[in-house]
Amino acid sequence: MRFLLAIAMAVFSIQPALAQEIKNTRAGNPVVIMKTNYGVIHLELFKDSAPKTVANFIGLAEGTKEFTDFRTGKKVKKNFFDGLIFHRVIKGFMIQGGDPKGTGTGGPGYQFEDEIDAAHLGLGKLKAIPESDRAHPYLMIRSQRDFQRTITFPLLRSMGVRNQKDVDDRKDEIKRKLKALTVKDVYEYKGYVYYSSLNSQPPVKGVIAMANSGPNTNGSQFFINLGDTPHLTGKHTVFGKVVQGMDVVEQIGDVPVGQGSKPVKGVRIISVRVQ
Numbered sequence: 001m002r003f004l005l006a007i008a009m010a011v012f013s014i015q016p017a018l019a020q021e022i023k024n025t026r027a028g029n030p031v032v033i034m035k036t037n038y039g040v041i042h043l044e045l046f047k048d049s050a051p052k053t054v055a056n057f058i059g060l061a062e063g064t065k066e067f068t069d070f071r072t073g074k075k076v077k078k079n080f081f082d083g084l085i086f087h088r089v090i091k092g093f094m095i096q097g098g099d100p101k102g103t104g105t106g107g108p109g110y111q112f113e114d115e116i117d118a119a120h121l122g123l124g125k126l127k128a129i130p131e132s133d134r135a136h137p138y139l140m141i142r143s144q145r146d147f148q149r150t151i152t153f154p155l156l157r158s159m160g161v162r163n164q165k166d167v168d169d170r171k172d173e174i175k176r177k178l179k180a181l182t183v184k185d186v187y188e189y190k191g192y193v194y195y196s197s198l199n200s201q202p203p204v205k206g207v208i209a210m211a212n213s214g215p216n217t218n219g220s221q222f223f224i225n226l227g228d229t230p231h232l233t234g235k236h237t238v239f240g241k242v243v244q245g246m247d248v249v250e251q252i253g254d255v256p257v258g259q260g261s262k263p264v265k266g267v268r269i270i271s272v273r274v275q
Contacts, residue, residue: 030054031243032061034081035270039248041224042275043208043240049199050115050239053210053218057239060108060220061272067220068109070100079271080108080220086252086267088260091226095252096211097269098221104260107219114216115237117198123184123234137230138183154189155181187234191215194234201238203229206246209236226253 029048034041045054059065060080069076080100087104088096099106118124128139128151141147155177161167167174184194192215203209205228211221218237226249242249256264 029240030058031275032058032240032272033275034245034272036086036248036252037266037268037270038252039245041245041248042243044243045208045240046199046201046238049117049201050237052112053115053237053239056112056218056220057222058274062274065108070106070109075109081269081272084269085263086269087262088223089253089255089257089263089267090261091253093227093229094223094225095249095267096221096223098211098219100220104221107221109219111217111219114192114210114212114218115198115200115239116192116194116234117196117200118184118187118192118194118234119196120198120200121202121233123187123194124182126183128181128183128186129178138233139186140231150186151178151181154186158189183234192234201241203232203236203238206242206249207238208240208242209238212236224249226250 030045032043032045034043045057047054056065060067063077063079065080066075066077067080068074081098084097084100085102086095086097087099087102088094096104100108123138126138128136139150141150155174156167159170159174159177161170161174188194201207203225205225208222208224209232210218211223212218212235223236224242252263252267255267258264
């Protein structure tokens, strides 16, 4: 497989990073007020970018959406986020909440699909092959092993290439496919499914996005970005942004944390309600 890396490194380069800004947000989007023990955060939710995700978040917040109480196993309707903590805080990266267990393993007892428009984010035009040894800003490829795991093996599997003889016999075809490979292709090999006409937004500083454990595993956990995170583009549904109270978010981002990046002292959500 070594020659594949040589081919890739020799002839391909990373396209310029996507514009990291929120565009085309609309008046009339719902705004929710998140009260915490550190202050109040106002969040505009992108109903056109992620309608199911926004409806899920509001339904849980307002107590109109049914979920399973992990303590009793019973289905209930109540204000889901009230009293939960931000269980994971990484300075300069993000603050994460929405887990009723407070451990990073909890949720509402169901999962739903991602809402991401890869074309709107430009992932279908962004080449997947890194230049030289420089890390790809989206795929985070830093070594030959990363390259093989992320690029080579999934591509060869998709082509039905089974052994070195197949590689030798089809090396020109493999080279062509490597040249055409995009970030969107790589993510689709991992199981991500994309949709059109969603006006998806990039995961820049100040957005709120769904936390997950892989494709289509959304539930109730979310994170608010403390900085731009291009490597998360196309893998997490961005469904809103902070419009007031970013200072509160940054204050939470500075709290002391212990094992698992959990705040030493509880950072608590008091309530989440539509304005």
